[in-house]
Amino acid sequence: MAQKDMSQWFFKMSDYAQRLLDGHKSLRGNWPDSVIAMQEEWIGRSEGARVDFTVKESGDAVPVFTTRPDTLFGVTFMSLAPEHPLIEKLVLGTEQESRVMSAVRKMRQQSTSAKDIAEREKEAVWTGFHVINPVNGTEVPLWVANFALMTYGTGAVMAVPAHDQRDFEVARKYDIPIEVVIQRDGDPLDPDAMTEAYVDPGIMVNSGPFDGRNNREAMSDIIAWLGEKGFGEGTINYRLRDWLISRQRYWGAPIPIIYCEDCGAVPVPEEALPVRLPTDVVFREGHGNPLAACDAFVNCSCPTCGKPAKRETDTMDTFVDSSWYFLRYCDPKNEQRPFDSEKVNALMPVDQYIGGIEHATMHLIYARFFTMVLHDIGLVDFEEPFKNLFCQGMVCKTAYYCEEHKWLHEDQVVDGKREGDTIRDGKCAHCGLSVRSEMTKISKSKFNVVDPDQMFDSFGTDTVRLYMVSDAPPDKMQIWSEAGINGAWRMLNRLWDLVLAARADMAALGTEIPQELDPTNRALRRKAHQCIMRVTDAIEGGFQFNTAIARCNELLHQLRNAKGEIHPAILREVIEIVLKVLSPIVPHFAEELWERLGHGESIFASGWPKADTEVAKEEQLVIPVQVNGKVRGRLTLAPDADQTAIEAAAKAEPGVQKWLEGKTVRKVIVIPGRLVNIAVS
RNA sequence: GCCCGAGUGGCGGAAUUGGCAGACGCAACGGACUUAAAAUCCGUUGUCCGCAAGGGCGUGUGGGUUCGAGUCCCACCUCGGGCACCA
Numbered sequence: 001m002a003q004k005d006m007s008q009w010f011f012k013m014s015d016y017a018q019r020l021l022d023g024h025k026s027l028r029g030n031w032p033d034s035v036i037a038m039q040e041e042w043i044g045r046s047e048g049a050r051v052d053f054t055v056k057e058s059g060d061a062v063p064v065f066t067t068r069p070d071t072l073f074g075v076t077f078m079s080l081a082p083e084h085p086l087i088e089k090l091v092l093g094t095e096q097e098s099r100v101m102s103a104v105r106k107m108r109q110q111s112t113s114a115k116d117i118a119e120r121e122k123e124a125v126w127t128g129f130h131v132i133n134p135v136n137g138t139e140v141p142l143w144v145a146n147f148a149l150m151t152y153g154t155g156a157v158m159a160v161p162a163h164d165q166r167d168f169e170v171a172r173k174y175d176i177p178i179e180v181v182i183q184r185d186g187d188p189l190d191p192d193a194m195t196e197a198y199v200d201p202g203i204m205v206n207s208g209p210f211d212g213r214n215n216r217e218a219m220s221d222i223i224a225w226l227g228e229k230g231f232g233e234g235t236i237n238y239r240l241r242d243w244l245i246s247r248q249r250y251w252g253a254p255i256p257i258i259y260c261e262d263c264g265a266v267p268v269p270e271e272a273l274p275v276r277l278p279t280d281v282v283f284r285e286g287h288g289n290p291l292a293a294c295d296a297f298v299n300c301s302c303p304t305c306g307k308p309a310k311r312e313t314d315t316m317d318t319f320v321d322s323s324w325y326f327l328r329y330c331d332p333k334n335e336q337r338p339f340d341s342e343k344v345n346a347l348m349p350v351d352q353y354i355g356g357i358e359h360a361t362m363h364l365i366y367a368r369f370f371t372m373v374l375h376d377i378g379l380v381d382f383e384e385p386f387k388n389l390f391c392q393g394m395v396c397k398t399a400y401y402c403e404e405h406k407w408l409h410e411d412q413v414v415d416g417k418r419e420g421d422t423i424r425d426g427k428c429a430h431c432g433l434s435v436r437s438e439m440t441k442i443s444k445s446k447f448n449v450v451d452p453d454q455m456f457d458s459f460g461t462d463t464v465r466l467y468m469v470s471d472a473p474p475d476k477m478q479i480w481s482e483a484g485i486n487g488a489w490r491m492l493n494r495l496w497d498l499v500l501a502a503r504a505d506m507a508a509l510g511t512e513i514p515q516e517l518d519p520t521n522r523a524l525r526r527k528a529h530q531c532i533m534r535v536t537d538a539i540e541g542g543f544q545f546n547t548a549i550a551r552c553n554e555l556l557h558q559l560r561n562a563k564g565e566i567h568p569a570i571l572r573e574v575i576e577i578v579l580k581v582l583s584p585i586v587p588h589f590a591e592e593l594w595e596r597l598g599h600g601e602s603i604f605a606s607g608w609p610k611a612d613t614e615v616a617k618e619e620q621l622v623i624p625v626q627v628n629g630k631v632r633g634r635l636t637l638a639p640d641a642d643q644t645a646i647e648a649a650a651k652a653e654p655g656v657q658k659w660l661e662g663k664t665v666r667k668v669i670v671i672p673g674r675l676v677n678i679a680v681s
Numbered sequence: 682g683c684c685c686g687a688g689u690g691g692c693g694g695a696a697u698u699g700g701c702a703g704a705c706g707c708a709a710c711g712g713a714c715u716u717a718a719a720a721u722c723c724g725u726u727g728u729c730c731g732c733a734a735g736g737g738c739g740u741g742u743g744g745g746u747u748c749g750a751g752u753c754c755c756a757c758c759u760c761g762g763g764c765a766c767c768a
Contacts, residue, residue, distance in 0.1 A: 034685055034763080041684070041764055048768085066768060079768085122766075147766040157768045166766055239767055357762080439761095470706070471693045476686095477761070484693070487706045490721095534697090547695065550705035557705095624701045629749050631701055669748050674700050679748045 008246035017238035044239025051232035065153030074181035079145035082107040096128035252315030260302035323370035353386035402428035462586035469545035507568035529616035
């Protein structure tokens, strides 16, 4: 593998780093905290200072960014990133050239994977040059280090081995002096005896005008002082980088740029937009982007001077498309423009956006950035695209891996023991090697996807829908299993039979609910209206369909087990409530039964049911009586019973009395409507 | 290493936000129906002691606060996710 410098297109997203952070204020509470936290980390704001060092031998300026200006007096060397342009400028033609450049080339070939980085030994090479520290005039050697990043800060790092662990390791390895400038209280640091950098607070020493001060407290004065003296200034740095949108492939929106020998890079004029992908390209394996080989696409004339010119053949990252598709949804047939601002402003922003957590830092930052830019150029009147965000958990399933044949479909795993939905200790059907199993997000490449068609055929789409949301809350990771599908199937079948059978006993449409009802019917209505309240809360409070379905099952139990005759009007009311609250989950099923109950209009046009809080109110409460925190009896009470009556009744309870005998009552806690606890000793 | 999230029966998971732990469902077991099986219906099902009535224990581990803790506080363990040489 070799690294190559390429010339590519970027969106200047770094200009929006602070705006993207500030926007979180309006999202907090409406977006998952975890997503906001991930974005904050991704943007990576850090406060510090720019300090201007100078190369002693050449006079070149070398600014550094540091979050620890309090350690400036302890700088004993400087590290440049291997990609830093200054290296070649200084070293070429000197006797250091071959030594330095070969080390730099080696560093630039090192892998950038997280794992490799973590294991990598720190390495550095001296350039033969020195830099002058502006704060005290000290000359320190200028090194190139494999851990310095060109893409962060200025690509140059002032090194303070006494107070930074990386610098410490390098200094020890290459015998670079260590200078303590933050002294530990009580147990002073000795540079020769230190085994790691001291990064905690302390008192500044050997630090000129700041000697004796607490380093944390002095920080803002130090930054102000740097500015006054012209050594640097306070700055804020962000880890967020500009968005590289160039992709060397066919599929994607063409980047609308034309290269002219005389005029340079010229944007395609608006009336010629959009640039469309040619349809007659030849895909040949190993030949890169087919657009580059498509002469009809590449050759064009310069929009400015009319001379023959060439089109950009890179296409845009597909995240560009997903950053504004929701705006196009508001105006999908517009032939003139991407969208009409008025239409978009009328509908947007999205009230409820739903997507997987894997989009936390990519799509969801890109789309926010796009919306801010469109806002700033006056195309939309809002800055944030998604008011509320809900992240569903990923669906996972066991995947199997054979060293020889890579990822295997479950069918290709033989001789294993079945443990739930996983096959343990299986062998590869092709070669007999042991197969490794891993619980992971379902994906085509790992052959652990589930084909829902088979389930649709056996159970119908509504059963599958019901099953998928009936077990776990949707924001959690879920392990795919078909073990529970029978439960959903049974629930719908029973409900179907119940509704059809109940039609004969049901009141006609529009029948009034009688004022006077017997206890059975009152209890049933109460349960039904409580069901509406609790299902509504469950869905509105985070799409908790699992508990919503449980509430429906409870109501259906009570309907089936009702002792005594159910009033025809109540029968209709209860069944219609069940159908309505289930209709978002099983739409076809609910609609069909709704029609069979004699309704002319759609169940979805009938509105969400309204709970009558009077009807839902309990007539009697059964509350537990505890003695020293253990339940020893129960009381049946009117909901408005007063405290002294409850306390007396509790003490009189036979099951409770037994535990009070021979004991002294220390305290009686009565929580109306909840419980009674008697503390004895 | 740092930052989130989670840990509850055989399993997925509930728990009115500090107040009856185990809702609802799966699986299992027993029964009814059937020539039989499937389907369906009824029942049992945290665990230990007990014939029973009843009682002990129990929400990852250890401590704490409280009349009362799955829920709050402190320490730790395990799992999942994110970030990771960011100066």
